[in-house]
Amino acid sequence: MAPRGWGCWRWAAQPRARLLSPAAAPLGFRQLLSTVELVPHICVVGSGPAGFYTAQHLLKHHPQARVDIYEKQVVPFGLVRFGVAPDHPEVKNVINTFTQTAHSTRCAFRGNVTVGRDVSVSELRDAYHAVVLSYGAEDHRTLGIPGEELPGVLSARAFVGWYNGLPENHKLTPNLNCDTALILGQGNVALDVARILLTPIELLEKTDITADALRVLRQSQVKRVWIVGRRGPLQVAFTIKELREMIHLPRSQALLDPADFEGLEDLIKEAPRPRKRLTELLVQTALKPPKGEKADGKAEAPRAWGLRFLRSPLKVLPSPDGGRVAGIRLAVMKLEGSGENAQAVPTGAVEDVPCGLVWWFKSPSGVIATTMNDGFLTGQVLLQDLEEGVLPIGPKPGYSSIEPLLKNRGVQPVSFEDWEKLDAEEVAQGQAAGKPREKLVDPQQMLQLIGH
Numbered sequence: 011m012a013p014r015g016w017g018c019w020r021w022a023a024q025p026r027a028r029l030l031s032p033a034a035a036p037l038g039f040r041q042l043l044s045t046v047e048l049v050p051h052i053c054v055v056g057s058g059p060a061g062f063y064t065a066q067h068l069l070k071h072h073p074q075a076r077v078d079i080y081e082k083q084v085v086p087f088g089l090v091r092f093g094v095a096p097d098h099p100e101v102k103n104v105i106n107t108f109t110q111t112a113h114s115t116r117c118a119f120r121g122n123v124t125v126g127r128d129v130s131v132s133e134l135r136d137a138y139h140a141v142v143l144s145y146g147a148e149d150h151r152t153l154g155i156p157g158e159e160l161p162g163v164l165s166a167r168a169f170v171g172w173y174n175g176l177p178e179n180h181k182l183t184p185n186l187n188c189d190t191a192l193i194l195g196q197g198n199v200a201l202d203v204a205r206i207l208l209t210p211i212e213l214l215e216k217t218d219i220t221a222d223a224l225r226v227l228r229q230s231q232v233k234r235v236w237i238v239g240r241r242g243p244l245q246v247a248f249t250i251k252e253l254r255e256m257i258h259l260p261r262s263q264a265l266l267d268p269a270d271f272e273g274l275e276d277l278i279k280e281a282p283r284p285r286k287r288l289t290e291l292l293v294q295t296a297l298k299p300p301k302g303e304k305a306d307g308k309a310e311a312p313r314a315w316g317l318r319f320l321r322s323p324l325k326v327l328p329s330p331d332g333g334r335v336a337g338i339r340l341a342v343m344k345l346e347g348s349g350e351n352a353q354a355v356p357t358g359a360v361e362d363v364p365c366g367l368v369w370w371f372k373s374p375s376g377v378i379a380t381t382m383n384d385g386f387l388t389g390q391v392l393l394q395d396l397e398e399g400v401l402p403i404g405p406k407p408g409y410s411s412i413e414p415l416l417k418n419r420g421v422q423p424v425s426f427e428d429w430e431k432l433d434a435e436e437v438a439q440g441q442a443a444g445k446p447r448e449k450l451v452d453p454q455q456m457l458q459l460i461g462h
């Protein structure tokens with residue numbers, strides 16, 4: 011997740027200008043560097059893909075380096091556990107690689123420790139040769155329009171956290187007692203949310219979605235999901251795999267306005283291949299839907315999803331008693347410019363769309379693969395700085411100086427072995443329920459299970 015200004019891919023070692031490089035160091039220092047094998051103690055904050063891939067690189071390319079991964083949650087893996095959709099188990103296979111890293115005798119997972127609260131960055135800097143801040147992107151941004159405080163308006167991130175068992179979203183319990191939901195944003199997360207809302211429950215039952223989410227989704231009245239974007243079909247941010255899943259979703263049909271797609275094929279002749287294929291699939295679905303037997307009963311499907319383009323939220327409309335969402339007012343936009351850089355500007359027209367739920371997704375972009383590249387690069391640059399003497403010279407205590415601090419503050423860190431006990435418990439509970447795992451969502455219960 012590169013372009014998001016989240017303070018990652020930096021390490022908080024001593025300011026570079028004040029450190030001696032080997033070339034600039036007095037002879038005694040240089041001899042020290044060349045004769046003494048320094049054991050670098052590196053601290054990584056955050057156990058998502060960024061943290062684990064950085065740790066992996068450091069351990070692989072430095073024979074002595076020791077890496078401690080601090081994590082505020084009781085359990086590891088960040089958004090791989092709490093973001094990736096439950097019906098995408100193949101994406102979660104990266105956990106196997108992270109587990110191998112965590113099993114290294116030179117790596118330690120320190121879960122249940124919030125950096126900035128339980129231990130400060132400056133304490134970590136004193137204890138380690140380098141501190142890598144890879145704590146992800148917390149999503150506290152709001153929509154910024156009137157009515158967004160109404161019950162029924164949710165951030166997609168919170169909704170995703172809820173169905174994936176993120177402790178802070180555990181109690182969200184959205185009211186799905188309405189026939190139409192509207193999602194603001196046309197990226198993969200929007201399609202994840204739409205898919206989870208529309209997927210037949212017997213398919214969701216086979217995933218690691220939480221028991222609470224299943225219970226609520228079983229009662230869901232949602233039959234139609236609009237996925238709304240500020241720009242046009244040539245600017246959607248979702249990818250073809252996720253679109254295909256929507257098109258083939260059992261018992262759901264696509265609601266696409268043919269007028270939105272006419273003439274697009276001519277415009278994408280020179281477009282990059284992924285955009286071209288994605289647009290071709292959209293055009294085919296909108297303009298050439300299968301007929302007869304091939305239609306697979308789609309026209310009679312009880313549920314539907316649709317894309318609405320060139321619409322920007324202006325106001326969430328309340329129900330007559332003001333108690334919840336009844337709709338949303340959208341500004342009708344037009345495009346200035348073309349292709350990926352086209353800008354949406356208001357036309358002055360507005361449109362009201364009735365709906366009982368609104369989600370928005372305003373969050374970082376990027377996928378696990380881009381995070382992997384960034385993590386490896388971070389590890390590489392850090393090792394280079396180590397070699398060039400940019401990082402502090404001389405031994406550092408590492409975790410042995412942090413452990414007493416945490417103890418004094420009543421913090422009980424969770425080890426990777428502890429996590430493996432919880433993992434085994436989740437798998438066992440899942441087997442009993444006929445699912446791959448039954449996610450534990452209550453941190454207190456988890457701590458009790460591992461005897462804390």
Ligand SMILES: Cc1cc2nc3c(=O)[nH]c(=O)nc-3n(C[C@H](O)[C@H](O)[C@H](O)COP(=O)(O)OP(=O)(O)OC[C@H]3O[C@@H](n4cnc5c(N)ncnc54)[C@H](O)[C@@H]3O)c2cc1C
Nearest residue numbers: 056058059060081082088089093094124125145146377378
């Ligand atoms: C809803 C959603 C679905 C996604 N689905 C996919 C997908 O299907 N495929 C794909 O490739 N990518 C997907 N992504 C993107 C992918 O999850 C991210 O690119 C990736 O997780 C980013 O890794 P990260 O380590 O930077 O951040 P995160 O995964 O967010 O990890 C950061 C970690 O830091 C921890 N942390 C935060 N603050 C502190 C603190 N103060 N002290 C200690 N620890 C802290 C957090 O608890 C977390 O564990 C999805 C993203 C979202 C939001």
